[in-house]
Amino acid sequence: MALELVGSAPQKHDDLPLSIRGLTVSYGEKPAVFSVDVGFQPGQMTAIVGPNGAGKSTLLKAALGIVTPLSGQVRCHGRPLAEMRARIAYVPQRASVDWDFPARVLDVVLMGLYRDLGLLGRIRGQHRARAMECLERVGMEGFAARQIGQLSGGQQQRVFLARALAQGADLYLLDEPFAGVDAATEKAIITVLKDLKAEGATVVAVHHDLATVPDYFDRVFLINTTAIAEGPVAEVFTPENLQTAYGGRLALAQMGGAAAG
Amino acid sequence: MLWQALTLQLGYNATLVTLGAAMLGMAAGATGTFLYLSKRALVSDAISHATLPGVVLGFMAMVAMGSDGRFLPGLMLGSALSAGLGLLVVTWLTTRTRLAEDAAIGAVLSVFFGFGVVLLTVVQVMDAGRQAGLETFLLGATAGMLWNEAMLIAGGGALVLALVVLLRRPMTLVAFDPGYAMGQGISLRAVELVMMGLALGITVVGLKVVGLVLIVALLIIPPVAARFWSERVGAVVAIAGLIGGLSGYAGAAISATAPALPTGPIIVLTGFVLFVLSLLLAPGRGVLAAALRHLRFQRRVHLRQGLLALATGQPVYEPLTLRLMRRAGLVRADGVATEAGRAMAARARLDERRWQILRSDPQFEAAAARYDGLTPLEEVLTADQIAAVDQGLRPEGAV
Numbered sequence: 001m002a003l004e005l006v007g008s009a010p011q012k013h014d015d016l017p018l019s020i021r022g023l024t025v026s027y028g029e030k031p032a033v034f035s036v037d038v039g040f041q042p043g044q045m046t047a048i049v050g051p052n053g054a055g056k057s058t059l060l061k062a063a064l065g066i067v068t069p070l071s072g073q074v075r076c077h078g079r080p081l082a083e084m085r086a087r088i089a090y091v092p093q094r095a096s097v098d099w100d101f102p103a104r105v106l107d108v109v110l111m112g113l114y115r116d117l118g119l120l121g122r123i124r125g126q127h128r129a130r131a132m133e134c135l136e137r138v139g140m141e142g143f144a145a146r147q148i149g150q151l152s153g154g155q156q157q158r159v160f161l162a163r164a165l166a167q168g169a170d171l172y173l174l175d176e177p178f179a180g181v182d183a184a185t186e187k188a189i190i191t192v193l194k195d196l197k198a199e200g201a202t203v204v205a206v207h208h209d210l211a212t213v214p215d216y217f218d219r220v221f222l223i224n225t226t227a228i229a230e231g232p233v234a235e236v237f238t239p240e241n242l243q244t245a246y247g248g249r250l251a252l253a254q255m256g257g258a259a260a261g
Numbered sequence: 262m263l264w265q266a267l268t269l270q271l272g273y274n275a276t277l278v279t280l281g282a283a284m285l286g287m288a289a290g291a292t293g294t295f296l297y298l299s300k301r302a303l304v305s306d307a308i309s310h311a312t313l314p315g316v317v318l319g320f321m322a323m324v325a326m327g328s329d330g331r332f333l334p335g336l337m338l339g340s341a342l343s344a345g346l347g348l349l350v351v352t353w354l355t356t357r358t359r360l361a362e363d364a365a366i367g368a369v370l371s372v373f374f375g376f377g378v379v380l381l382t383v384v385q386v387m388d389a390g391r392q393a394g395l396e397t398f399l400l401g402a403t404a405g406m407l408w409n410e411a412m413l414i415a416g417g418g419a420l421v422l423a424l425v426v427l428l429r430r431p432m433t434l435v436a437f438d439p440g441y442a443m444g445q446g447i448s449l450r451a452v453e454l455v456m457m458g459l460a461l462g463i464t465v466v467g468l469k470v471v472g473l474v475l476i477v478a479l480l481i482i483p484p485v486a487a488r489f490w491s492e493r494v495g496a497v498v499a500i501a502g503l504i505g506g507l508s509g510y511a512g513a514a515i516s517a518t519a520p521a522l523p524t525g526p527i528i529v530l531t532g533f534v535l536f537v538l539s540l541l542l543a544p545g546r547g548v549l550a551a552a553l554r555h556l557r558f559q560r561r562v563h564l565r566q567g568l569l570a571l572a573t574g575q576p577v578y579e580p581l582t583l584r585l586m587r588r589a590g591l592v593r594a595d596g597v598a599t600e601a602g603r604a605m606a607a608r609a610r611l612d613e614r615r616w617q618i619l620r621s622d623p624q625f626e627a628a629a630a631r632y633d634g635l636t637p638l639e640e641v642l643t644a645d646q647i648a649a650v651d652q653g654l655r656p657e658g659a660v
Contacts, residue, residue, distance in 0.1 A: 085446040090445075101298065
């Protein structure tokens with residue numbers, strides 16, 4: 001399986017939008033992610049798929065420097081992460097946030113511009129207009145003045161995506177963007193992500209719904225603490241690979257259905 | 262006398278002290294907002310109690326070196342060192358052991374404070390003649406404060422306030438969404454260190470005026486009160502600064518008229534009055550506004566239910582519903598619908614049926630989310646869209 005991984009990421013590995021080498025992350029003594037090598041292809045939508053506790057979110061967080069890895073290297077377009085922050089947009093899980101925070105929807109989207117604004121730069125009309133544009137892209141322009149706690153889960157997720165859009169990045173890392181959202185939100189988000197891909201951006205998302213993987217994504221990265229396989233959906237999203245990733249946790253019939261769908 | 266104090270007519274020194282306390286309160290309110298929003302407010306309680314050993318040891322050291330011992334910058338330095346040590350211990354206990362933060366705070370707070378009280382007793386026994394009223398650092402006192410001390414407090418407050426304004430964006434990001442903040446390259450540890458450093462600064466600067474027991478109140482009450490008034494973090498910071506400033510100003514002025522009273526409790530009680538006013542009167546989040554809103558909502562629900570019952574010819578039993586409908590002229594005293602009542606009931610019924618169609622039609626999913634049984638459809642859809650909904654209405658018209 002590891003051979004496939006190397007095969008799908010040829011010599012240019014380090015120049016990819018996001019490349020990870022020898023990454024091991026451990027909370028306590030048990031590694032959550034062990035010695036993972038993976039590169040994410042430019043202009044493609046890749047799903048990170050694996051069972052619960054397989055280290056999917058941890059991999060993203062380590063790639064962003066949110067958790068400190070025990071070992072390993074992360075590079076973005078061949079450069080260290082710290083130099084490339086402006087080109088990376090991250091959409092964290094909704095649960096990680098205090099939703100009673102005193103902020104309106106527009107204020108949250110404006111947070112995506114804080115990097116550009118610096119410490120003291122004033123928020124001007126052009127910034128608000130840009131934030132409104134991003135809200136329109138996710139269909140939330142009518143909610144700009146709402147307190148964020150008044151939104152439904154799906155709407156909150158769309159606001160997070162709008163905040164990421166405001167950054168104007170070309171690499172999007174999303175942690176379970178479709179978890180616990182309504183059908184309308186799921187559609188809105190996937191439309192935006194596909195548009196981003198059409199504009200040349202790279203999208204990497206932790207994804208838990210096997211049934212929608214072939215519809216939504218071009219490539220799949222299967223992980224269960226160690227890397228299982230990475231490649232185009234048609235080649236990698238196979239019952240055999242899923243069996244390896246999920247072990248006994250997934251009935252064969254289910255996997256067959258998911259992989260065929 | 263109180264009026265003169267509040268209008269700064271009690272002489273140069275009292276005026277300076279009052280303005281210094283106001284500046285300190287503003288800085289404390291603004292700093293406290295970020296502590297409160299990141300749910301770390303109680304850490305400042307550990308910090309403030311941990312200052313006591315430092316104050317007393319600072320005093321002892323200065324006396325040992327042959328000086329008076331009451332030199333405020335020296336006492337501040339001592340308090341900052343021991344508060345910093347207390348903060349380090351809390352951080353170490355929280356990150357390196359399995360102790361939760363509240364337990365670590367409790368342990369540090371009580372041990373440091375206990376040690377400080379012991380030291381204080383020792384000083385009083387040793388140096389009965391010269392013990393310089395160190396116990397005023399417990400509850401704060403402005404009586405007999407020197408000009409340069411007041412300047413030090415005002416300047417320290419202004420410095421902290423400037424730092425809060427400068428660092429408001431990273432602190433906001435970390436308080437709201439630490440994961441995203443880190444993804445943006447912001448160091449969580451650095452921001453937390455800054456936040457705690459600012460709280461420590463407020464504590465040390467406010468020691469003389471508010472006292473170490475109550476300084477935490479000046480950090481917490483203003484933001485909690487300010488939160489009632491706004492849903493935007495920038496405004497909450499500004500309002501908290503205002504409330505803190507007012508508390509410091511009024512507290513110090515009142516205290517100037519009654520020098521025997523400790524200043525800290527007066528400042529804190531002033532802040533508490535502003536808190537109660539905010540709690541009751543703030544529009545939106547205030548208690549009265551919420552009660553009113555609930556009452557109004559209840560009436561709208563009753564009226565709507567009454568109209569729908571009227572439209573379908575069902576009897577209305579609820580006394581409140583009947584009373585509301587009579588008052589609105591929708592039914593007569595004997596419970597029979599008036600002309601206006603029948604017209605409104607028909608409109609309500611039509612509206613409700615349109616909503617039903619809309620909610621079963623996937624193309625209106627977004628609008629359907631706004632259904633609350635009260636909002637007229639005209640406020641949600643355009644005339645064209647309503648016409649589309651009515652397509653589904655006609656076949657059922659006979660029902």
